[in-house]
Amino acid sequence: MTDDPGDQPENPFKGTPFEQFFGAGGMSGMPDLAGLMNQMQAMMAPHEGSVNWTLAGDIARRAVAENPDPTPSQRETDAVADAVRLADHWLDEACEFPSGVQSTAAWSRAEWVESTREVWKVLVDPVAEHVVAAMGNALPTEAREMAGPLMGMLGKFGGAMFGSQVGAALGGLASEVLTASDIGLPLGPPGRAALVPLNIEAFAEGLNVPADDVRLYLALREAAHQRLFAHVPWLREHLISAVADYGRGIAIDTEGIEEQMRNLNPTDPTGIQEALEGGLFEPRKTPAQEAALLRLETTLALVEGWVDEVVGQATAERMPTASKMQEAVRRRRAAGGPAEDTFAALVGLELRPRRLRDASTLWGSLRSRHGTDGRDSVWLHPDLLPTAADLDDPLGFREEVAEPLTPSGDDFDAELAKLLDEGTEGDASGEPGADDPKE
Template sequence: MGFTNDPTSGPPEEPEQNPFKGTPFEALFSGGGGAGLGPAGFGGMDLSALMGQVQAMMQPYDGPINWDVAIDMARRAAAQQPDPSPTARDKDAVADAVRLADHWLDSATDLPSGVTTTAAWSRAEWIVNTTDAWKVLVEPIAAQAVDSLGKALPEEARAMAGPLIGMLSKATGAMVASQVGSGLGALAGEVLGATDIGLPLAAPGVAALVPENVKAFAGGLDVDDADVTLYLALREAAHQRLFANVPWLREHLIGAVTDYARGIEINTSAMEEQVRGLDLTNPAALQDAFEGGMFDLAQSPAQRAALQRLEITLALVEGWVDEVVGQATAERMPAAAKLQEAVRRRRAAGGPAEQTFASLVGLELRPRRLRDASTLWGSLRTRQGTEARDGVWMHADLLPTASDLDDPLGFREDATAPESLSLTDEDFEAGLRGLLDGPGDDRPQE
C-alpha cells in the first residue's frame, strides 16, 4: 500500500489519499488509528473486529428505519417530564365530552359520526398508538435519506468498504431513527389528541385526547377546563367525521408526503462537517451530531408542488373543522370564540415541538391558510347551505385551490363543478347522497 508499520525501516511514506475523503464516512476510514480503517487501520486492526464494533451500534431491523430505536427514544424524551396515566375520571370526562360533541355536531353537518370509541392517553400512549401512522408518513422520507447517504460514497470507497456498506446503511437508518424519536418525543409533549396535527394518527374511529397536555393548554387560557375539554373534543369528533366519510382524503394527504419525499436530496457536504472527526462507533456522539437536523433540502418544482398540495389540503381540513365547530358552538358555548382563536394561532404557527419535528425529519404539517379556508367554508355554507359545503369533499378535484383561498368569498359563486369532471347535476347529487350516507359497501367509488 506504500507504507509500513516497521519502526526500523525509517519514516513512513506519505499515506495514500483516503478514498472516503469528503464523505460522511471519512472519519471511520481515516488513517489516524483507533477505529479507523485507513492505512494504519488496516495494518493494525482486524476487519472483523471493526465490523463487530459497527454491528454493536444497532440491532437487526427491516425497512429504512429502526422503529424500535425511534419509539424507545421518543418514550424516553416524553418521560423527561411527568407523564401520569389517565385516571378513570379522565377517561370518563373524555368519553362524555366526545359524546356531547357528536350530538352538537349533528346540527352543524349532515356527515354522520365517525367515532367508534374514545380514549384518554398519556404521552407515552400517544406515541405507541400513533406509531403505525408515523411509519406511513416518515418512512418514504427516511428511505430517501438513507439512499442519498449511501450514494455519497465514491466508487473507490464502495469497493474498499465491501461488506461494510450494508452495515453503514443500517447505521444511517439508526441515526434517522434517533432523529424521528427525538421529534416524536417532543410532539408528544404538546399534542392534544389523535388528530391534532390535521391527520388521523390513531386507528379509524378512535377519538382520543391527551389529558395532561389538555390541562397544560387550558392553563394559559381564562376558560373553564370543562369547556376546553369539550371544545377540543368537538374538534376531534369533527376530524373523525371528515376522515370517516371522505375515504380518499387520507391517501390524498399521504400521497402528497410520498411525492414530496421522492425528490429529497441530502446535503452531504453539510453532513460531512457534522460528522468529521467523530468516532462513528459511538452512538451517543452520532446522536449529538445529528440532533440539529440532517435534511438540508433543495426543493425541486415537483417537491414544491407536493408541499403546496399538502399544505392546502391540511388548511382545508382544519378550516372545515374550524367552521363546523364554530357553527356547532355559536349558540351554546360563550367561550368558543376565545378557544377558536387560541387553536387557530396554535395550528397556523406551529408550536416549538412541531417546529422541532419539522427540522428533524423535513416535514412540516402546518395549515398556514387556516383562516382563509375557514372563511371559504363558512361563505359557501351561508350562500348554498351545509350540503353544498360538505359536498365539495365528494372528490379531490372539487377541492378549493390556492387561488380559491386568495378569494375565499368567491369560491363556487356559479355553484358548478369543474369542467374536467363533467359532472351533471344528477351525478353531483348522487355523489353527495353517498357522501352523506356515511361509510358503507354501497358508497359510490372514486
C-alpha cells in the same frame, strides 16, 4: 469534586442527533461508556425498513418519562367520553357527515406515542428510505465499490440516526398534542376519538375558560376530524401520498456538504453543533418536492379550516367561550411548538397549516351560499377541492355555481361510493392512486 448535577458541564452535543448518544455524565462530563455501548448496540441492531423504530420507541418513551405522566383516571376517561358524546350531538346539526366515532379514550403521553406509532411509520418510512438511498447514491461510484459490505453498515447507521431523531421528535410532540387528530393527520386507530388530559390541563392554563368548556371544545374538534376521515375515504391516502411524493424527490447536496465539511474543525464541538443545527445534512428541495409540499400544506389547511368552520357553527348558539377557544387554537396551530420544529428539520415537512384562516373563510362562504350540503359535498373527490390559488380568494370559490354539487342527506355516502368506484374502473394502469380508499 462534587456529586451536584448542577456542577456538571453542559453537553456540547445538546440539540444535535448525537445528544442521545453522548449525554453529559460521569467524571468531568465524560460520556457514560456503558450507556454509550448500549446505544451503539441498539444502533447496529437489525431492523426492517429505513428507520430503527425500536430505537425510536425507546427514545420517545424515555423523553416522556422525564416528566410525570400519570395514566388518566377513570373520572378523566368518563369525562372525555361524555364530552365526545355531547360533541357528536352538536355536530349532527352542523355538517352532513354522520358520526365517525366508534370508541373514545383518554391517553397519557406514553399511550399517545404507542397508539400513533403505526401511522408515523407510514409517514416517515418513505422519506427516510429515500434520504438513506440518496446519501448512498451521492457517493462516487468508485467509493461505493470500495465501501462494499460497509454500505450495509451505513444503512443501519442511517436507520439508527433517523430512529434517534424521530424518537426525540415524537417524545417532544407527546408533551404538546391535545387530541389524536391534533395536527390534522389521522394518527390514531380509525374511529377512536382520544384526548390527552394532562396536555389539555396545561393548555387551559391562562385561558380564563372553564375546564369543561376547554375539554368540550377540543372534543368537538376531535369528533369533527373523525367524521371527515371516516366519510371521505380517499383523504387519508391523499395526505399520505403527498408525504411519499415528497420522499421520492429527495436529493442530497453533496457539494454543499463537502464545502462545509472542509471548513469544520473536528476539535470544535460548538462549530459542529452549529453546522448540524444549520442543516448540514438537510436534503435540498426539488421542484417535485415543492409541488408535493404545496399539495400537503393546502390539504391540511382545508382539513383544519373545515373543522374550524364546522365547530364554529356547532358552538355558535351554545358556547359563549367558543370564540376565545377558537382564537387560542388558531394561534397555537399557526405558531406550532419546539417538537414540530424538530420534526420539520428532520423530515422537511411542516405539520401546521399556514392558511387555516383562509380555508375557514372559504368553507364559511361556501356554506352561506349553498348550505352545509353544498359545503360538505366538495369532499366527494380530490379534484373538487379548492386549490392554493382558491385560498388567495376564499370568498370567490365556486361563486359561479348556483346549486349544490350533489344530493344531501342519506344519498351522500352512496353518491360518494359511486363516484369513487367509477374512478377506480377508469384507471387503466391498474395501480392504486390517491383516490382509492384504503383500509
